[in-house]
Structure formats: structure tokens, C-alpha cells
Amino acid sequence: MRIVVTVKQVPDPDVPPGSFQVDSANKRVVPPTGVAPVMNGYDANALEAALKLKEAHGATVVALSLGPAEARDVLKRAIAMGADSAVLVEDPALAEADTWVTANALAAAIRKMGAEGEPIDLVLSGRQASDTDAGQVPLGVAELLGWPSLAPVQKIDWADGKARVERMTEDGYDVVEVAPPVLLAVSSEIGEPRYPPLRGVMMAGRAQIPSWSLADLGLSDLAPRRKIVRLYAETREAKAELVKADTAADAGRVLADKLREAKLI
């Protein structure tokens, strides 16, 4: 089995609210300084799912990212966690990539991997990136490859040459069977990603990570489909009325009375 996991490097979302600055003039979000970027959380979940499949059934796992040279760090982390190899799609023309451009480039990279080696059975992606909050790229990739997709998924098993997947629904989940190739967009319910073992970290240090340009992918004039015309932040000045009393229990009772006064109970 050959699995591609798409991993994106994102600013660490686990910072106190308000740490992100909005540079409206340049239409950019500026993450707090001194906080290192991370592997997108749901991509780490997707990689964990791939590594579990590898352990249970045997698989080669390739990590794929699109981004600037610094994005090699997330690919190294993917290798440290247990991915067998990694590829970076890197091109100056991708600096302003939107969802459309990103999905087209990633789909082309996946096609190239499939053409140059064993066919790809599964592409696992995060259900959404914590910077764009779009949740679109994987579905675009599946559409461009002409593959089925299932999203979001909370469990992946493999039996009789098929994926057996729990696809989340509004009130539970569906169990879905699908023969490869298929793209699965993974949610956090699938399980915590592992920490890279020391041996993995050392392997990652030595790993050669090729970078593919748009020309390598046979892509020219990929134009973004949308642009940001304004970027701003919502300001929040509201401050709670803190209910004070001698004990926390008293405060609870006073709160109940306030809710009554406001006709909320």
C-alpha cells in the first residue's frame, strides 16, 4: 500500500487569542514573533492514521507539502514521526497561491508520484488548515484526480484491499467501504499524533527532501481564482460582570437569581 499524506506548515494556532496581528495594509495576518510554525493539527492526525495503517498492514508513507523552503521543517517532522520520504512543492510563483492553485499543484504532484512509482492507494489530508480554515484543498485534489473522497473521517481500517472508514455525520457516523484510490480528510477524533522518537529525529536529519517546481509538475499559468480585498479584525471590548460572593457556591446561587431577573430561566 502506498499512502500520501498532505502536510501544511502553519503558524502555531495554540497561542492566546489576540496574539495574531492583522496587517490590513498588506492584507496579511502576522503571527506572534518567536513562536515557531507547526504542522497543521489535522495533518498530524492524518499522518498518525497513515502510520497506524503502515504498522498494521505495511505501507510506504510519503509526506507532501507545498510551501516555502522553511516548510521542509514539517516534512522533516513527518519523517521523524515515521514517514518514509517527503516531497516539497516549492516555486516562487506559489507565494500567492490560493486554494485553487494549491489543489492543482498538489494533485499534479500526486499524479507524478503515481506515474513514477507504485500507484497511490490513499491520500490522507487534514480536514482543514488552521490558517485558511477553508477545508477545501483535499476535496479539490480528489476532484482533480477524479477520485472519490470521504470527509471528515474519524477512523480508518484496511481489509481485503479496501479502506473501511467512519465518515462523520451531523448525528453520528457512516461506515463506508471504498476500494483505492481514495482521498480521506481526517479529523482529530482519529487520535493524538505521536511524538517523534529520537531515532526518527536522527533519520529526519539525514533525509534528502526533493523539491519540485511548477515546471517539474508540468504546470504553467495557474492563476488564483480569488483574492482578499480587505483583511481586518473584530474587536471585542465586552467584559463580563463577575458575580462575587463569599463563596463560590454563593456566587452560583446569586448567578441563578440574575438569570431569573433577566428572564432566562
Next chain:
Amino acid sequence: MSTLVVVEARGEALPPQALELVGAAQSLGEPTDALLVGSGVRALAPRLPVRRVLVGDDQSLRPYLAEVWTPLVADAVEQSQADVVLFPHTLLSRELAPRVAFRLGTAAVTDCTALGRADGQLVLAKPIYGGNALADYAVESRPVVATLRPRAFPAAEPGGATPEVIDVAVPAASPRAVVVDTVQAAPSAGPTLKDARVVVSGGRGLGGPENWHYVEELAAALGAAVGASRAVTDAGWVPPSLQVGLTGTTVSPDLYVAVGISGAVQHMAGCGGSRNLVAINRDPDANIFRHARWGIVGDYKEVLPALTARIKELKGSG
């Protein structure tokens, strides 16, 4: 020019967001059509206050698979000649809308909270970075495809002239994926989260599943639905369907009580529209207090039993 809203129907009633989609579409000032999709849903068509309802009604459409729905919806968009297509930001359409958009040669804007015009062009507002920033997008290609956040748009008035109903062909599909089982999470007692007027949500601060009864008892006293932060659903204390937030359910109740929840932007994305928010948290600097109308700084184990008992008393005394 026209706007098409996609209504993923099931059962006897219009889905909760259908009229919000129509309301948003009407605000754009062009004629509004709807595409009603599901199995056994045709009877709902006349209830949509739009010009025309295209109906894709077939058994093959349930259970939902993107492989079956995408060609149907993409064909209907072309047939309707809409230049704007609006989906609800449900789990289903989070997958469907991008697939339809890419099939039509464009990308979608997902989880929009406002639509407007600037210099004659349509702009779509969407929170990014979890809600740390808002972006107004303009889309260069047509049609514009978007999913709309629940409760962010005023609902259209039902009624009015009866729409023209047009059946669309449901393309024969042989999907590779097969749904072999459908599992419903045990419905929790009380109202459903999405539509509840009162919600009590618990977070990691509860400390463990053995303490979840504190939240349930308060919810029962209030007649509230129970919700949770992602920290809690990821830990498996309660089913994922109870998760409130960006990647969970959006709620906008009259009263939202957050217990042991820090108030991360991604959580607030799902409950920031609550009319009254109460926060109970041990940490006076927790972000949740910036969103709250009332707050108690304290240990929920002391606050909740007293709060719950007093609510019961007040309710008992009428």
C-alpha cells in the same frame, strides 16, 4: 443572473438553514432559485419562497455520497445558469461544495459570515486563523460558490408566490464508495444542540468523564442541550456530535453556559452568536470572560451544584 441555493433535505421538514440561505440569496438582489436534493423530498419544494425549485429526488441520493451528489449538483448549477451558488456550512456541504466548485473550474469560499458588494463586485466575508482575522474575498471566476455559516444570515419569510417546480435528471451513478452502516450517536436527553434555546457546554476543566454529570445536571435543570469543547470530544468523554465550534456545531441560543472552557477562538466561532453567555472558570484571565455577560471565577465543583439547586428552586416556585 441568478442565485441558486442548495437545500440538502431529509424527512418532512425543510432543513433549519434553508430559509437563511434564501434570505442571503435575496439580499443579492437577483432572482433566487433553489436546488432541493434528497430522497423523497419533492413535497417540500412548494415551501421554498423562491422563483424556481429544481428538484433532484432519488433513492440513490441517500445515504449521501459526494460521488453521487457532485454530478447532480454541478449539472443543476449549469442548467440554472446561476452565477452565485450558496450551500449551508453543514458537514455534508463542507465536502460537497468544494467538489462542485472544482468540477465547475473554480474554488469555493467556505464558512462565510456575510455577503456584500464593493465597487459593484460581490465580496464574501469569512473568518480565518480560527477567527483571529476576517477576510473579504472577491472571486474572479464564475460561478461564485460559497458555504454559509449557520445563524449568520437572517431567514427569508416563508410563503409568497408558489415556485415553479422543475425535476432535474439524477445522473446514473455507480459510486465506488459504499455506505455499509449508519450509526447514530446515542441521542442525549433534552433538545438538540443546534436548535436549543439554552446550551450548557463543558470543557477540559471538568477534569475527566467522571465529572461530566455536573454539566448534565445543570443542563437538565435548565432544560438545556449539552455541548462540549473539542478537548472533550477528542478525549472521547462525549460523542463528537456534541462539539461546539469552528469544526463542530454552530449554536446561537438565548443562554450559553460555558463550564471549564478557556474560550479559544475556534470554540467561540461556534457560540459567539449566543445572546447571553455565562462563563464559569477558575482562571480570571481566561478568554471566555471577554465574551461573557456574566462570569464566576471559581471551581465548577463548588459553583455548579449550588447553581443547579437554586435553578431548580426558582423553577419550582414558578
